[in-house]
Amino acid sequence: GGYTQSPGGFGSPAGTQAEKKQRIRSQNIVPCTVSQLLAAEQVDETFRIRDVEISQVTVMGIIRHAEKAPTNILYKVDDMTAAPMDVRQWVDTDEAGSENVVVPPGTYVKVAGHLRSFQNKKSLVAFKIMPLENMNEFTTHILEIVNAHMILRKNLMSASRVPQSFSSAGISDMGGYGGGGSLPVNGLTAHQSQVLNLIKNCPVPEGMSLQELKHQLHNMSMATIKQAVEFLSSEGHIYSTVDDDHYKSTDAE
Amino acid sequence: MGDIHEVPRPRIATAHLAQHIGQPVCFVGRVEKIHPTGKLFVLSDGEGKHTTVELSEPLDEELSGVVEVVGKVTNQATIMCASYVQFREDKSPFDLELYNEALKIIHEFREYFPFG
Numbered sequence A: 001g002g003y004t005q006s007p008g009g010f011g012s013p014a015g016t017q018a019e020k021k022q023r024i025r026s027q028n029i030v031p032c033t034v035s036q037l038l039a040a041e042q043v044d045e046t047f048r049i050r051d052v053e054i055s056q057v058t059v060m061g062i063i064r065h066a067e068k069a070p071t072n073i074l075y076k077v078d079d080m081t082a083a084p085m086d087v088r089q090w091v092d093t094d095e096a097g098s099e100n101v102v103v104p105p106g107t108y109v110k111v112a113g114h115l116r117s118f119q120n121k122k123s124l125v126a127f128k129i130m131p132l133e134n135m136n137e138f139t140t141h142i143l144e145i146v147n148a149h150m151i152l153r154k155n156l157m158s159a160s161r162v163p164q165s166f167s168s169a170g171i172s173d174m175g176g177y178g179g180g181g182s183l184p185v186n187g188l189t190a191h192q193s194q195v196l197n198l199i200k201n202c203p204v205p206e207g208m209s210l211q212e213l214k215h216q217l218h219n220m221s222m223a224t225i226k227q228a229v230e231f232l233s234s235e236g237h238i239y240s241t242v243d244d245d246h247y248k249s250t251d252a253e
Numbered sequence B: 001m002g003d004i005h006e007v008p009r010p011r012i013a014t015a016h017l018a019q020h021i022g023q024p025v026c027f028v029g030r031v032e033k034i035h036p037t038g039k040l041f042v043l044s045d046g047e048g049k050h051t052t053v054e055l056s057e058p059l060d061e062e063l064s065g066v067v068e069v070v071g072k073v074t075n076q077a078t079i080m081c082a083s084y085v086q087f088r089e090d091k092s093p094f095d096l097e098l099y100n101e102a103l104k105i106i107h108e109f110r111e112y113f114p115f116g
Helices: A017-025 A034-039 A136-158 A169-173 A190-200 A210-216 A222-234 B014-020 B096-108
Strands: A029-031 A041-043 A046-049 A052-054 A056-068 A072-078 A085-090 A108-118 A121-131 A238-240 A246-249 B024-034 B040-044 B050-054 B066-073 B079-086
Touching: A029 A136, A034 A046, A034 A056, A034 A085, A034 A121, A052 A136, A056 A085, A056 A136, A072 A108, A072 A121, A108 A136, A136 B096, A190 A210, A190 A222, A190 A246, A210 A222, A222 A238, A222 A246, B014 B024, B014 B050, B024 B050, B024 B079, B024 B096
Parallel strands: A029 A056, A085 A121, B050 B079
Antiparallel strands: A041 A046, A046 A052, A056 A072, A056 A108, A072 A085, A108 A121, A238 A246, B024 B040, B024 B066, B040 B050, B066 B079
């Protein structure tokens, strides 16, 4: 369960064309500390943490404060690396019920959202806020932060100076997360990340077929690919188009 | 709760207390014992080393399991507690030893996990 909200990550009505283009370049969700987000530099619509481009991020911390307004809930999330960060979650005013339940202060949560800056103040617009049920996830998260930022930086140093998106398979395959991809990185296993990236980069209108995925992913069995597709579809990352064999990314341009 | 929650609080283990005298820190450990007055309790870290946590007001609840303390390190290398939270372990036990290993990593790779 969780507190999934519709605006935010996927085709948010607030997203301009420029923003969508920028999202294509930084299409990964990067685990970060609040201190890293506060230190991120902004150039036009782009944020960079030590030259690494970021947009969608995850943070984990404890809720210090929660304030409910008619259209949104404002949380202050504290991960000890800096002062608590403002996290805004838009409320679906059409739906009554569980979507509008406020997570109480003192709860450890995982937040997935977009970094924003307004009048020089950073905040997050969350598309997902989930209380942690297993605190070992917190330990994993802090390790993932170090791993992700280290690899992102390495990719940046070794690649050419032209800004480019890197596939999250880069994060998943290196640093001991490879093989069967059993340990999730950024919420997705290595297999899921690879499948998602291929689907995202497919320019064809009807999306990518399972056959084409199998053709490109030699190391994965059709069963594994189907499992990944099913997971990604249920999480809202992809959707089927002409039939159940063709998929497009919900985040594609 | 005061200003201490507005500043960086490095995550530390018992071995690091001496390096943070007078500074705000965040300490996670397992409750070993509670003083009868309720004004101090002892936590063990992932290496089994003990840290004493002092409170300005006595505890008003039962404390057990894994606790995360935010506070300032005193000259005696104890922690003067500003706030604490108990980690939930209803679904899964918290692996304190693994957390200790993670601390080593974030200290070694400070540039990828900055405090402040």
